Amino acid sequence: xxxxxxxxxxxxxxxxxxxxxxxxxxxxxxxxxxxxxxxxxxxxxxxxxxxxxxxxxxxxxxxxxxxxxxxxxxxxxxxxxxxxxxxxxxxxxxxxxxxxxxxxxxxxxxx
Amino acid sequence: xxxxxxxxxxxxxxxxxxxxxxxxxxxxxxxxxxxxxxxxxxxxxxxxxxxxxxxxxxxxxxxxxxxxxxxxxxxxxxxxxxxxxxxxxxxxxxxxxxxxxxxxxxxxxxxxxxxxxxxxxxxxxxxxxxxxxxxxxxxxxxxxxxxxxxxxxxxxxxxxxxxxxxxxxxxxxxxxxxxxxxxxxxxxxxxxxxxxxxxxxxxxxxxxxxxxxxxxxxxxxxxxxxxxxxxxxxxxxxxxxxxxxxxxxxxxxx
Amino acid sequence: xxxxxxxxxxxxxxxxxxxxxxxxxxxxxxxxxxxxxxxxxxxxxxxxxxxxxxxxxxxxxxxxxxxxxxxxxxxxxxxxxxxxxxxxxxxxxxxxxxxxxxxxxxxxxxxxxxxxxxxxxxxxxxxxxxxxxxxxxxxxxxxxxxxxxxxxxxxxxxxxxxxxxxxxxxxxxxxxxxxxxxxxxxxxxxxxxxxxxxxxxxxxxxxxxxxxxxxxxxxxxxxxxxxxxxxxxxxxxxxxxxxxxxxxxxxxxxxxxxxxxxxxxxxxxxxxxxxxxxxxxxxxxxxxxxxxxxxxxxxxxxxxxxxxxxxxxxxxxxxxxxxxxxxxxxxxxxxxxxxxxxxxxxxxxxxxxxxxxxxxxxxxxxxxx
Numbered sequence: 143x144x145x146x147x148x149x150x151x152x153x154x155x156x157x158x159x160x161x162x163x164x165x166x167x168x169x170x171x172x173x174x175x176x177x178x179x180x181x182x183x184x185x186x187x188x189x190x191x192x193x194x195x196x197x198x199x200x201x202x203x204x205x206x207x208x209x210x211x212x213x214x215x216x217x218x219x220x221x222x223x224x225x226x227x228x229x230x231x232x233x234x235x236x237x238x239x240x241x242x243x244x245x246x247x248x249x250x251x252x253x
Numbered sequence: 254x255x256x257x258x259x260x261x262x263x264x265x266x267x268x269x270x271x272x273x274x275x276x277x278x279x280x281x282x283x284x285x286x287x288x289x290x291x292x293x294x295x296x297x298x299x300x301x302x303x304x305x306x307x308x309x310x311x312x313x314x315x316x317x318x319x320x321x322x323x324x325x326x327x328x329x330x331x332x333x334x335x336x337x338x339x340x341x342x343x344x345x346x347x348x349x350x351x352x353x354x355x356x357x358x359x360x361x362x363x364x365x366x367x368x369x370x371x372x373x374x375x376x377x378x379x380x381x382x383x384x385x386x387x388x389x390x391x392x393x394x395x396x397x398x399x400x401x402x403x404x405x406x407x408x409x410x411x412x413x414x415x416x417x418x419x420x421x422x423x424x425x426x427x428x429x430x431x432x433x434x435x436x437x438x439x440x441x442x443x444x445x446x447x448x449x450x451x452x453x454x455x456x457x458x459x460x461x462x463x464x465x466x467x468x469x470x471x472x473x474x475x476x477x478x479x480x481x482x483x484x485x486x487x488x489x490x491x492x493x494x495x496x497x498x499x500x501x502x503x504x505x506x507x
Numbered sequence: 508x509x510x511x512x513x514x515x516x517x518x519x520x521x522x523x524x525x526x527x528x529x530x531x532x533x534x535x536x537x538x539x540x541x542x543x544x545x546x547x548x549x550x551x552x553x554x555x556x557x558x559x560x561x562x563x564x565x566x567x568x569x570x571x572x573x574x575x576x577x578x579x580x581x582x583x584x585x586x587x588x589x590x591x592x593x594x595x596x597x598x599x600x601x602x603x604x605x606x607x608x609x610x611x612x613x614x615x616x617x618x619x620x621x622x623x624x625x626x627x628x629x630x631x632x633x634x635x636x637x638x639x640x641x642x643x644x645x646x647x648x649x650x651x652x653x654x655x656x657x658x659x660x661x662x663x664x665x666x667x668x669x670x671x672x673x674x675x676x677x678x679x680x681x682x683x684x685x686x687x688x689x690x691x692x693x694x695x696x697x698x699x700x701x702x703x704x705x706x707x708x709x710x711x712x713x714x715x716x717x718x719x720x721x722x723x724x725x726x727x728x729x730x731x732x733x734x735x736x737x738x739x740x741x742x743x744x745x746x747x748x749x750x751x752x753x754x755x756x757x758x759x760x761x762x763x764x765x766x767x768x769x770x771x772x773x774x775x776x777x778x779x780x781x782x783x784x785x786x787x788x789x790x791x792x793x794x795x796x797x798x799x800x801x802x803x804x805x806x807x808x809x810x811x812x813x814x815x816x817x818x819x820x821x822x823x824x825x826x827x828x829x830x831x832x833x834x835x836x837x838x839x840x841x842x843x844x845x846x847x848x849x850x851x852x853x854x855x856x857x858x859x860x861x862x863x864x865x866x867x868x869x870x871x872x873x874x875x876x
Contacts, residue, residue, distance in 0.1 A: 193411030
């Protein structure tokens with residue numbers, strides 16, 4: 143598929159994707175950090191440091207998005223990814239809904 | 254030669270009548286009867302209507318709907334078809350004959366469906382909430398969450414951040430539970446007022462609006478008033494928003 | 508509550524029904540469809556987007572058409588143009604802003620129009636620099652060191668009719684310069700031929716205090732900036748200055764002194780052949796200056812090719828001269844004694860001897876036996 147790449151959409155496309163993924167990983171990190179915190183294996187000082195580091199990461203990502211003007215793109219990518227995941231899950235939970243759609247689509251292809 | 258038939262809907266009737274040039278691209282819409290059923294069609298080429306032009310496609314779709322509405326008005330009950338359902342002819346069979354053949358083959362099924370849908374209409378119900386408003390309520394009412402939010406105030410910067418994350422996660426979980434509860438309650442409430450109900454996929458909305466449920470309901474036009482009253486109650490609840498659309502031809506129930 | 512289907516919003520609801528639902532009939536009679544999507548653009552997404560007033564369209568996995576539509580409809584920040592002004596070229600770059608204590612590279616998009624050169628910051632909808640084409644006197648490009656060691660970049664200098672020099676950098680500096688020149692030519696304007704760039708030494712020597720004079724300086728010298736936080740130690744280009752009061756290193760990029768040590772804190776000077784950058788594998792002559800910092804001995808490393816030897820000489824003069832002059836307090840009794848003496852002979856007052864001296868004496872005693 144030929145893709146026209148110009149500076150603008152490269153930035154919004156690729157950079158948006160990269161930062162979206164970084165954010166997703168950061169969310170995963172946050173989750174793990176909370177788990178460790180709840181597990182009681184961290185000292186208060188460690189928790190403090192962990193919290194500060196994660197917060198710094200948070201702020202840094204926001205800064206980059208603002209500075210590069212890709213806040214909307216990132217949101218768009220994440221929403222897009224969310225809807226893809228939603229579709230996949232929906233396919234698993236409601237196979238009839240999709241079977242019907244397929245049938246209609248296929249039906250139009252005139253077997 | 255326009256040898257295919259664009260099919261809008263199936264109705265109850267036994268005469269060949271025209272409904273005027275109300276079809277797509279100004280085509281003349283008429284009926285093809287078989288016994289007491291009629292197919293509402295216009296003549297077209299044996300290829301689907303496709304275009305890159307949004308405006309044009311938009312117009313086609315609204316025209317399709319208008320024709321179905323007119324038929325609905327005229328004949329009382331319709332079995333609507335989706336956009337771009339086109340019947341073609343084959344070797345030795347004209348499209349009209351093909352149409353009748355198909356009506357004949359599926360007669361029982363079609364008759365039954367029409368019977369079920371007589372005087373009924375489809376209504377759309379979408380219930381959304383404002384996650385912020387609901388979140389705030391949960392913070393107030395849920396003891397665990399409330400306690401956590403108080404604790405955060407006294408913590409140091411890094412710890413506060415960690416606890417804040419924990420709070421958000423907890424809040425998210427509680428909201429999901431609450432969403433489930435609301436779904437079940439509203440579903441029961443609505444089900445009582447309608448004849449048939451279908452759960453549709455929820456859509457993504459803006460920041461402050463999260464769709465909880467998207468339903469297609471089948472009921473008579475008179476009963477829709479009662480449904481409206483129930484929905485009004487839900488709409489009046491703090492943080493909730495109901496979207497009530499219809500009446501539609503019963504697309505979801507054929 | 509009343510149901511409705513008249514608003515723009517309900518068009519989406521209609522689409523959901525009319526496109527996906529309705530009676531499904533026997534497949535045999537249906538005309539074949541050439542492909543998906545049936546409709547050129549995801550109409551539902553388009554309408555849903557408008558309905559809920561989202562600022563972005565639904566992201567179809569890299570579908571070219573959707574992206575084109577999205578790009579078309581996304582709010583784009585462009586600098587407000589004058590009447591009759593047209594954009595000739597757009598390029599990403601930055602402008603070196605240097606006023607008072609504020610020295611920084613400001614990034615943005617260059618917009619070359621038929622009337623001016625603009626540097627525009629999209630996120631803030633702000634024009635950070637602009638100049639009418641008629642005001643441009645001359646353009647010069649110059650190859651300069653990149654702040655990454657081993658790389659070079661082109662800088663563009665613009666001299667205006669007030670003889671002010673503006674410094675820029677762009678993704679394709681030469682292309683920008685050519686475009687500006689071409690643009691000026693078509694507008695009937697001309698530039699000064701072979702302009703002379705006021706030669707300024709990178710790193711003006713205005714950090715000197717009263718009575719301070721530079722005793723030694725050289726060409727570009729690289730300093731190994733110590734690690735801080737998550738930043739590892741890195742080599743950075745700059746200029747080293749030895750004055751009668753201190754040894755300091757001026758970081759060109761930040762335009763400030765990053766290393767600054769009073770001369771009397773310098774303890775020793777050494778050179779070594781060392782690899783200084785990952786980009787090339789050559790070993791370079793490095794200068795290690797040992798000095799006292801908060802009573803701990805620290806080493807600052809510099810590299811700069813041939814001139815290092817001159818630096819060693821200049822610094823050694825200080826170090827040796829200093830040790831003979833400097834007095835230190837004996838760690839044991841506190842008596843002020845010339846440092847050199849303290850190290851070589853020990854304290855004449857209490858007999859304290861430095862551990863090193865003790866060792867030396869012990870060794871000497873051993874070998875004497």
